[in-house]
Amino acid sequence: MVNVLDNNAELNLSHSKILIVDDQPINIQLIYNILSSDYSILAATNGDQAIEVCQNDPPDLVLLDVVMPNMSGIETCVILKQRLSTAEIPIIFITSCDEQDEENDCWESGGVDFISKPINPITLKNRVKAHLSLKYQRDILNSLVYKDDLTTIFNRRYFDEHIVKVEKSANREKVDAAVILIDIDHFKQFNKIYGHIRGDITLKEVADSIQDALMRPSDFVAYMGCALFAVVLPNTTPQGAIEVAIRIRRAVFACKIAHPDSKYKFITVSLGVSTVFLAQDKMVPLLEDAEQYLQQAKEVGRNICKYPKLG
Numbered sequence: 001m002v003n004v005l006d007n008n009a010e011l012n013l014s015h016s017k018i019l020i021v022d023d024q025p026i027n028i029q030l031i032y033n034i035l036s037s038d039y040s041i042l043a044a045t046n047g048d049q050a051i052e053v054c055q056n057d058p059p060d061l062v063l064l065d066v067v068m069p070n071m072s073g074i075e076t077c078v079i080l081k082q083r084l085s086t087a088e089i090p091i092i093f094i095t096s097c098d099e100q101d102e103e104n105d106c107w108e109s110g111g112v113d114f115i116s117k118p119i120n121p122i123t124l125k126n127r128v129k130a131h132l133s134l135k136y137q138r139d140i141l142n143s144l145v146y147k148d149d150l151t152t153i154f155n156r157r158y159f160d161e162h163i164v165k166v167e168k169s170a171n172r173e174k175v176d177a178a179v180i181l182i183d184i185d186h187f188k189q190f191n192k193i194y195g196h197i198r199g200d201i202t203l204k205e206v207a208d209s210i211q212d213a214l215m216r217p218s219d220f221v222a223y224m225g226c227a228l229f230a231v232v233l234p235n236t237t238p239q240g241a242i243e244v245a246i247r248i249r250r251a252v253f254a255c256k257i258a259h260p261d262s263k264y265k266f267i268t269v270s271l272g273v274s275t276v277f278l279a280q281d282k283m284v285p286l287l288e289d290a291e292q293y294l295q296q297a298k299e300v301g302r303n304i305c306k307y308p309k310l311g
């Protein structure tokens with residue numbers, strides 16, 4: 001069990017990644033010189049680039065210049081806070097202005113702190129360390145609350161809380177989203193043959209192969225209990241979701257975990273895919289829908305994906 005209140009937390013901060021966002025390369029260089037001996041540094045010279053980096057390679061902290069051409073730091077922060085995959089990244093503003101209005105904008109847009117220019121290296125180092133420590137401790141708490149002990153992937157509680165956000169955001173922004181339900185076939189029999197300890201190891205192996213089949217940082221898989229897994233794919237077309245489901249089915253089969261009582265002779269999974277279509281005006285309960293397709297997959301012989309007809 002990890003000790004959340006461990007005073008040695010700073011030992012782990014050296015793995016932290018910090019994104020510096022400033023339209024002036026000389027300012028990036030200045031901050032880089034102060035922090036690069038303690039942390040890994042990423043850099044972006046405008047808001048669009050910063051958002052792209054946060055989505056594809058999420059940093060532990062962003063140092064964001066307020067005044068930038070095209071998209072300001074405040075606008076960039078608002079977008080990062082709106083998106084599910086980037087909302088939790090702490091943002092410290094770097095500001096050259098000492099007006100109260102700008103300070104208020106920094107807080108209101110979702111920043112956790114701000115540092116005034118000219119930068120005092122000691123202040124920068126201490127603020128960064130303080131916010132990384134907070135994030136580190138929050139990550140540990142989240143992992144205790146939201147991770148499944150056996151499989152180490154997300155648990156049912158995480159799924160329940162996040163599916164609501166994904167469904168709402170898909171309907172509000174009129175983007176696609178999908179859920180894939182995955183059930184291990186004839187697992188009762190597998191436990192009977194090999195025992196529960198081997199069964200547990202197999203659950204972990206299946207969880208790992210599903211996780212490895214997911215390519216985007218915003219995708220996630222949760223263990224729902226009873227050999228059932230749920231994958232959530234925000235911002236994914238129905239066609240894309242079906243491709244992921246097929247990839248998962250193949251990945252699990254490719255593990256070649258012997259199962260003498262299966263007609264395929266190896267552990268297989270059945271999958272049900274449910275999708276929210278772009279611009280659809282009614283809310284589709286993704287989980288219930290996926291459950292029906294999973295049932296169909298079980299009925300037609302297992303080791304298969306079932307999904308809605310594409311229009």
Ligand SMILES: Nc1nc2c(ncn2[C@@H]2O[C@H](COP(=O)(O)OP(=O)(O)OP(=O)(O)O)[C@@H](O)[C@H]2O)c(=O)[nH]1
Nearest residue numbers: 183184185186187188189191196199200225226227
């Ligand atoms: N080893 C192990 N087994 C578990 C765990 N949780 C649930 N199971 C077993 O997983 C099996 C799930 O069975 P079901 O999904 O109902 O049925 P099945 O035998 O897989 O058959 P089909 O799903 O119809 O292919 C049950 O036998 C549970 O006891 C666990 O944490 N560890």
